[in-house]
Amino acid sequence: MRAMAAPGLASARRHLRNKPMIENRPGSVSAELIAVLVAVTAGTPRVLTIAEGTSLPSGPLSPEHRSLQAGTRSWVERQTHHPLGYVEQLYTFADNDRNAALGGFGRAISISYLALTREQPKTLDGGASWRNWYDYFPWEDHRQGADLPAPLPAALRAWAQAGANPAARRARKQRAAIAFGLEGRRWNEELVLQRYELLYEAGLVSEAARDGIACHTTPAPRLGHAMRQDHRRILATGIARLRAKITYRPVVFELMPPSFTLLDLQRSVEALAGQLLHKQNFRRLVEQQALVEETGQMAGATGGRPAKLFRFRADILQERAYAGTKPPLPRA
Amino acid sequence: MRAMAAPGLASARRHLRNKPMIENRPGSVSAELIAVLVAVTAGTPRVLTIAEGTSLPSGPLSPEHRSLQAGTRSWVERQTHHPLGYVEQLYTFADNDRNAALGGFGRAISISYLALTREQPKTLDGGASWRNWYDYFPWEDHRQGADLPAPLPAALRAWAQAGANPAARRARKQRAAIAFGLEGRRWNEELVLQRYELLYEAGLVSEAARDGIACHTTPAPRLGHAMRQDHRRILATGIARLRAKITYRPVVFELMPPSFTLLDLQRSVEALAGQLLHKQNFRRLVEQQALVEETGQMAGATGGRPAKLFRFRADILQERAYAGTKPPLPRA
DNA sequence: CCAATAATGCTCAAATTGAGCATAAATAGG
DNA sequence: CCTATTTATGCTCAATTTGAGCATTATTGG
Numbered sequence: 001m002r003a004m005a006a007p008g009l010a011s012a013r014r015h016l017r018n019k020p021m022i023e024n025r026p027g028s029v030s031a032e033l034i035a036v037l038v039a040v041t042a043g044t045p046r047v048l049t050i051a052e053g054t055s056l057p058s059g060p061l062s063p064e065h066r067s068l069q070a071g072t073r074s075w076v077e078r079q080t081h082h083p084l085g086y087v088e089q090l091y092t093f094a095d096n097d098r099n100a101a102l103g104g105f106g107r108a109i110s111i112s113y114l115a116l117t118r119e120q121p122k123t124l125d126g127g128a129s130w131r132n133w134y135d136y137f138p139w140e141d142h143r144q145g146a147d148l149p150a151p152l153p154a155a156l157r158a159w160a161q162a163g164a165n166p167a168a169r170r171a172r173k174q175r176a177a178i179a180f181g182l183e184g185r186r187w188n189e190e191l192v193l194q195r196y197e198l199l200y201e202a203g204l205v206s207e208a209a210r211d212g213i214a215c216h217t218t219p220a221p222r223l224g225h226a227m228r229q230d231h232r233r234i235l236a237t238g239i240a241r242l243r244a245k246i247t248y249r250p251v252v253f254e255l256m257p258p259s260f261t262l263l264d265l266q267r268s269v270e271a272l273a274g275q276l277l278h279k280q281n282f283r284r285l286v287e288q289q290a291l292v293e294e295t296g297q298m299a300g301a302t303g304g305r306p307a308k309l310f311r312f313r314a315d316i317l318q319e320r321a322y323a324g325t326k327p328p329l330p331r332a
Numbered sequence: 333m334r335a336m337a338a339p340g341l342a343s344a345r346r347h348l349r350n351k352p353m354i355e356n357r358p359g360s361v362s363a364e365l366i367a368v369l370v371a372v373t374a375g376t377p378r379v380l381t382i383a384e385g386t387s388l389p390s391g392p393l394s395p396e397h398r399s400l401q402a403g404t405r406s407w408v409e410r411q412t413h414h415p416l417g418y419v420e421q422l423y424t425f426a427d428n429d430r431n432a433a434l435g436g437f438g439r440a441i442s443i444s445y446l447a448l449t450r451e452q453p454k455t456l457d458g459g460a461s462w463r464n465w466y467d468y469f470p471w472e473d474h475r476q477g478a479d480l481p482a483p484l485p486a487a488l489r490a491w492a493q494a495g496a497n498p499a500a501r502r503a504r505k506q507r508a509a510i511a512f513g514l515e516g517r518r519w520n521e522e523l524v525l526q527r528y529e530l531l532y533e534a535g536l537v538s539e540a541a542r543d544g545i546a547c548h549t550t551p552a553p554r555l556g557h558a559m560r561q562d563h564r565r566i567l568a569t570g571i572a573r574l575r576a577k578i579t580y581r582p583v584v585f586e587l588m589p590p591s592f593t594l595l596d597l598q599r600s601v602e603a604l605a606g607q608l609l610h611k612q613n614f615r616r617l618v619e620q621q622a623l624v625e626e627t628g629q630m631a632g633a634t635g636g637r638p639a640k641l642f643r644f645r646a647d648i649l650q651e652r653a654y655a656g657t658k659p660p661l662p663r664a
Numbered sequence: 665c666c667a668a669t670a671a672t673g674c675t676c677a678a679a680t681t682g683a684g685c686a687t688a689a690a691t692a693g694g
Numbered sequence: 695c696c697t698a699t700t701t702a703t704g705c706t707c708a709a710t711t712t713g714a715g716c717a718t719t720a721t722t723g724g
Contacts, residue, residue: 029393031361031426031441061361061426061441068426092424092443094363094393094400109363109441111424178655188655263670278714283672304670305720323510323520595701610683615703636701637689 029094031061033072034112034231036090036238037080039119039130040255045271046119046130047235048080049227053131056231061111072113079125085254086116088245090237093230114238116254133239134274136224136232139180140192140239141274148180151221152204156180159202162216189273192240196233199223207232243273250291250320253312261299261307262286290316361426363393365404366444366563368422368570369412371451371462372587372600378451378462379567380412381559385463388563393443404445411457417586418448420577422569425562446570448586465571466606468556468564471512472524472571473606480512483553484536488512491534494548521605524572528565531555539564575605582623582652585644593631593639594618622648 034056037048050057057079065071073087090112119130134141138149156176163169179195181187200208203215206226215221226232245251252269266282286292292310299307366388369380382389389411397403405419422444451462466473470481488508495501511527513519532540535547538558547553558564577583584601598614618624624642631639 029361029363029441031363068424089423091421092400109361109443111441174651175654178651191655194654261671278712279670280672280674280715281713303722304668305672305722307671319506319510322507322526323523593702610681611701612684612703612705613682635691636699637691637703639702 029109031109031111032058033061033068033075034058034110034234035072035076035115036112036235037076037084037115037117038133038238038242038255039117040268040271041119041130043267043271045133045239047133047136047238048124048128049131050128051228052127053129053135053225053227054231055228056112056234057128058110068111069113072115076115079128080117080120082117082120084115084117086114086251088114088241090114090234090241093234110234112234112237114241116242116251118255118257131225133235136227136235137192137196137239138224139195140189142187142189143270143274143276146181146187149221149223151217152180152223153182155202155204155215155217155221156182158216159204187275189275190240190244192243193233193236196236200233205232239272246272250289250312250317253291253317256312259295259297259309259311261309262292263307265292265310289320291320361441363441363443364390365393365400365407366390366442366566367404367408367447368444368567369408369416369447369449370465370570370574370587371449372603373451373462375599375603377465377571377603379465379468379570380456380460381463382460383560384459385461385467385557385559386563387560388444388566389460390442400443401445404447408447411460412449412452414449414452416447416449418446418583420446420573422446422566422573425566442566444566444569446573448574448583450587450589463557465567468559468567469524469528469571470556471527472521474519474521475602475606475608478513478519481553481555483549484512484555485514487534487536487547487549487553488514490548491536519607521607522572522576524575525565525568528568532565537564571604578604582621582644582649585623585649588644591627591629591641591643593641594624595639597624597642621652623652 035048035058036056039046039048048057049055057076059071059075061068061071065074069087069089073084077083092109092111094109124130139152160169160172160176163172175198177183177185178188179191179198196205199205201213203209203213204217204221204223206222207230208215209220209222210226224232227235242251246269252265252272255268255272256265262283263279265286266277266279269282270276291313293313295309295311297309299309367380367390368388371378371380380389381387389408391403391407393400393403397406401419401421405416409415424441424443426441456462471484492501492504492508495504507530509515509517510520511523511530528537531537533545535541535545536549536553536555538554539562540547541552541554542558556564559567574583578601584597584604587600587604588597594615595611597618598609598611601614602608623645625645627641627643629641631641
């Protein structure tokens with residue numbers, strides 16, 4: 001049996017629920033850690049996958065880990081053979097769907113983490129690979145033109161029309177418009193999860209078909225590459241978090257090499273955001289925030305006037321990582 | 333029993349594909365749900381506690397719950413006898429400290445949630461009570477003057493001076509300055525967790541003494557009321573999240589009665605933020621965002637010119653809850 | 665030398681923010 | 695009734711931030 005952690009707490013709980021806690025041994029569950037490990041290489045945002053790109057890497061929670069974050073950090077580092085700059089908890093899932101998938105053994109809890117790193121060529125074990133995250137979310141890349149993938153607009157309309165009653169139809173239409181920036185609204189790059197969930201509900205991604213959700217377009221579009229279980233949803237959560245984070249905390253730096261040009265930096269931010277930025281304003285922001293300093297060297301010619309190389313200012317970064325900063329600027 | 337500690341990617345993949353998951357039962361753990369349940373009553377932000385205010389309410393994760401969030405919602409609703417407007421996951425903890433405290437039964441995972449509601453007088457079971465959250469964080473309330481509690485400034489200096497070497501001392505000094513808005517910096521009301529963690533490390537809260545952390549001030553200040561385990565840290569996480577959230581999402585409304593004056597609304601936001609707002613600007617913002625509409629009625633006299641009563645616009649709220657909004661305005 | 669590609673410096677208008685002034689409408693106390 | 699007090703509410707203004715563009719400079723490849 002389980003020793004009581006805090007007797008006072010237990011009795012209070014008895015007050016609250018009229019049942020002794022000890023009989024209610026908090027459900028024995030199994031726990032795994034799932035990582036969304038991100039790098040940006042050559043202007044492409046990439047995520048580490050296993051199983052031919054159909055799963056995110058995951059590992060069991062083990063008792064020797066000091067904490068969940070330490071556990072994630074340690075097994076990801078062992079697998080990729082280089083240190084993670086940044087690790088942040090994303091979300092904890094424990095739906096009964098998962099439970100069913102486990103054959104009724106017990107509830108499975110998945111604790112997901114976002115981690116940032118730089119891609120290193122040869123360090124991966126077999127089966128693991130870096131994938132362009134837009135393979136999974138083609139509708140999220142607006143760097144070349146803001147057009148949605150072809151079947152989407154019509155499919156969204158069909159979904160909205162399939163609402164049970166006029167109010168539901170209106171609500172669906174509005175929801176699609178907000179999520180996808182339709183009807184004159186502007187695209188909000190942070191709504192990654194909302195968009196994926198909408199597409200799932202509308203039956204427009206393979207996972208929905210797998211889970212028996214209907215689609216009102218024929219042939220049913222199957223947008224983006226699918227993943228097992230709910231890994232694509234977790235990836236969407238990670239992308240959304242990262243897109244939000246770069247606007248107020250200087251996390252891009254975790255993804256950059258030691259020295260880089262301002263355009264390199266801009267391309268990386270654009271890769272993550274899926275949107276182009278106004279070059280001069282981007283520079284103004286970066287310099288005004290004093291996040292970088294010149295190395296004194298110039299970049300090897302890249303087809304135009306040579307650019308200065310910069311590095312991060314460790315002192316400022318530390319401060320900003322702690323207290324936040326100001327956002328960059330969207331634009332086409 | 334438990335499977336491997338940190339599988340290589342290849343084996344992780346096997347784990348996911350080739351073997352039935354059931355054999356690889358990732359570490360068996362016990363899971364509990366902890367709630368930070370917040371209400372604002374008469375200009376005071378309150379949190380629901382049990383055990384004489386020393387614990388947050390918590391309940392075991394139970395198999396009948398459809399999801400973690402549904403589980404939290406259902407047991408909190410059963411205890412408080414009224415529906416939660418808003419529930420959001422905060423953080424998942426599983427430190428080995430907890431493990432030890434549980435007598436080695438196995439790792440305990442705590443999944444914490446933030447929930448918003450309105451306080452209702454008579455619905456609590458014995459042992460539970462609403463507490464002013466500033467009882468736990470007196471340094472967080474800047475509504476009357478921006479002065480920190482008396483022993484704080486000197487204690488922070490002492491902590492900084494106790495750094496092992498000049499670099500450490502400088503880093504500590506800067507960290508304290510950022511967290512507490514010293515040396516001409518401005519107070520950032522969202523750094524609730526950072527401040528609590530700093531005070532813990534500096535030995536200035538009772539939990540630190542309990543956990544054997546030294547303090548460099550005598551007599552050691554014991555700022556704010558203590559809580560069991562790491563509940564005060566969880567509460568700090570909840571407050572920080574809520575303070576951040578109100579600046580870009582209209583969650584205050586979950587805390588308000590059906591109709592209210594603009595000053596009521598402002599007082600509630602101020603209670604959460606721990607800072608006073610500029611009245612005219614607050615109104616400008618609220619009205620410009622079209623979050624509320626007049627009910628046509630006036631408030632019962634409160635000592636001055638009668639104020640119009642407002643209610644929320646459900647349509648707008650829904651949209652903003654989904655896509656976000658603009659921030660309000662700090663000021664003294 | 666010319667075209668193409670980047671880097672970099674500068675300007676400008678619109679929108680947002682922070683702060684204050686002034687007035688109106690009530691109540692409480694004499 | 696008059697006055698001080700308290701709140702509501704309308705309006706202005708300057709500083710800053712944001713979004714967008716123009717112009718110039720430095721290279722490379724014909």
